[in-house]
Amino acid sequence: MALKIQNAKFITSAPSIKEAPEWELPEIAMVGRSNVGKSSFINALTNRKNLAKTSNTPGKTRLMNFYEIDSHFALVDLPGYGYAKVSKTMQEQWQKNFQVYLKKRRQLVLVIQLIDSRHGPQESDEQMLSWLEKNDIPVILVLTKIDKISRNDVEKHCLASAKAIGLDRDQVFTFSAETKWGKDQMLSFLGEYLASAAQVTSKQ
Ligand SMILES: Nc1nc2c(ncn2[C@@H]2O[C@H](COP(=O)(O)OP(=O)(O)OP(=O)(O)O)[C@@H](O)[C@H]2O)c(=O)[nH]1
Ligand SMILES: [Mg+2]
16 A cells, blocks of 8 residues: 655654664665755655755765654665765765664665666666675665656666666666656555565564
8 A cells, every 4th residue: 555654754863873763663764876866855755845954065964864754664864975075084984884774773674775867877876786785685776856857768767777787677766856756656665565564574
């Protein structure tokens, strides 16, 4: 069943897993290059303009931001990777912190990796995805800013990105925070995903 998001609230910004909320909500985390549209994706899904801070300046999200959705699950906005203007040491520090989160967080059920539909997967995206797969972390791909490409080319871009990064076509979704393209499809996917994740947990 499709998710109906009614109440989304910001809970905390955590520099590392130690400061993450102590709850039993399943968490879905967003990863992607700086400026790809992670925060906009969260705002569009939750029907909120400024829940997650968006910006034209890449590197805006520096902490892991936790949003509680209808006391049912949580969305986690992670810092973007691959932004050249942030010092290497800083980037490595963030990277280390959120890699620990991705690897160790028991509540994490899914990673949504966002990629700019105009550019397709970059080297840093490929590295991220293979790291996720190596660590057995479930992931889907979302091609963002789909309003920027012609409708006729959408399927072509999906197939090309899936192929370039080595995923199946059905692991690739499209989205526009601007026009809300792909929003209903994403909400039904997440609804079903969370329902089946809950079944797995209750069996354990
Ligand atoms: N046209 C269009 N612009 C978008 C879309 N999604 C995001 N943007 C724009 O892209 C810019 C970056 O968006 P953010 O959501 O802040 O990106 P982010 O991935 O959270 O960036 P960091 O926090 O720096 O990692 C903003 O100017 C957004 O308005 C979209 O679907 N379509
Ligand atoms: Mg952001």
